[in-house]
Amino acid sequence: MKTVYLANVGTNDVQREGKLIPSPRVEGKALLENYENVRGQLQAPILVPGLRRAITEAGSIDRLVLFVTDQPDYVEERYRLRDTLYFGELLKRLLKDMPDIGPYVREILLETIPGNPADHRITLPFYQRVLPRVVSDHVVTVYVAPVGGVDAANEALWITAVRLFSHKVQIIYVTPEGHVEDIPLGDLILGDYTRQRAMAMLSRYDFGGLAAMLADTPRWGTSWLPPFLRALDKRMHFDFDGAIRELEDALRRATGGDRARVNRLLSALRVWNQDIVPPRSGDPPEQWDAWLESQRHGLAELYWNIYIKAQRGEWVDFLGRVFRLTEGLERLVFEDHTRHSTEKFAGDFQDFATWLEQEEDLLEYLAKHDVHSPIMPNTWVLERIIAYWVQERGLGPQYGRIYKLIQLVRQLSDLRNKSIIAHGWQGVSREDIERETNTDVERFLDTLRVILSNLGIPIEEHALETHVQPVRQMLEKVDIV
Secondary structure: OOEEEEEEOOOOOOEEOOEOOOOHHHHHHHHHHOHHHHHHHEEOOOHHHHHHHHHHHHOOEOEEEEEEEOOOOOOOHHHHOOOOHHHHHHHHHHHHHOOOOHHHEOOEEEEEEOOOOOOHHHHHHHHHHHHHHHOOOOOOEEEEEOOOOOHHHHHHHHHHHHHHHHHHEEEEEEOOOOOEEEOOHHHHHHHHHHHHHHHHHHHOOOHHHHHHHHHOOOOOOOOOHHHHHHHHHHHHOOOHHHHHHHHHHHHHHOOHHHHHHHHHHHHHHHHHHOOOOOOOOOOOHHHHHHHHHHHHHHHHHHHHHHHHHHHOOOHHHHHHHHHHHHHHHHHHHHHHHHOOOOOOEOOEOHHHHHHHHOOHHHHHHHHHOOOOOOOOOOHHHHHHHHHHHHHHOOOHHHHHHHHHHHHHHHOOHHHHHOOOOOOOOOOOOHHHHHHHHOOOHHHHHHHHHHHHHHOOOOOHHHOOHHHHHHHHHHHHHOOOO
């Protein structure tokens, strides 16, 4: 099922020789019983023009759903006489007999509105219940003709259709002269609603959700933007290969300035395609420079990931990434200062051990701080080495702020250890983090950013907002649906 046409049947939808029928229930029943003799006298001036338009556009209609009324016996007779249940049966036969409509409408269903069609309390829940049943999930276009029937029923029909089927809905209006006009009510409402959702998703960096939403719209579905957003989502989850594949897809779809925007991000992410082998003691300076630069890029990427976790209030993940960044900082500082590796080669840390054997004063310092053999370059040991440089070797101007940051993060150790990223089930909140560090999250992030920048880490180069802001401006200016 690809095309569905939805219409209410009102008291004007069936006419006899161009004249209205005063009592749809009584006369409609009599006409139905005498259909073969009167069908040449019957017209459907509201329904037929809209159907012809839909058939011209779509080629055929898989299902025509006509909503009729049949109010209960306790309703006043003057209202029941205007019920359209027999008009629906007449239309079902009449339309099938029309050579330019009948062969192109595969199925006609009648659905009865239970109660007063002028009462929104009845019509809104009725359509909410019935439309998902009569419209297939695979439908491409849902034509809605809010013309026949009373205003409350027509309003409820198109509002519910738009809510359920969004951009698939095409609302058409038939004028009293029989002209068919497209009414962009659905696009207007969906455009505002979708834009609000899009802005909310961008504010939370929900790139995957936004990509899925835009992929389901005619304007953006086949454009470069959904794969571009999926790339940002994968990048945020450190799936760089996946992000690159999405960007390559986006590049095939994009043109002009959009293509340049995609290519800019693609070029930035190709740094993760480089296979940089960890250098060892005595390796050439250029090999060390390439390795240390890759570590700086990783720390910049991780900073923005931490920033996003804070914006989204994902505090357990925030906590885990802060500790990972601290570890990365310690390794970067150590390797940049000593040009000895903290990597494990052939099952041991020989590079690190070789350097440490030459540092007698440091070994004494470590022993005083309960660090004994075997000494490995874990976060605690690297923290003690940086402390030694700051406290004993006069390197405070270089590494003092880094050491203070490490100590600040250390105050979160108990919170981390009791959470799901370590050994427990204890929850983590913003208040917990700010209590343990005695500083607010924003100030912590600012401090972190300054320290990273001073180490030559390319923070701005990895800023997601560089790519988010143009998308935000684009979606603010252009109709999303």
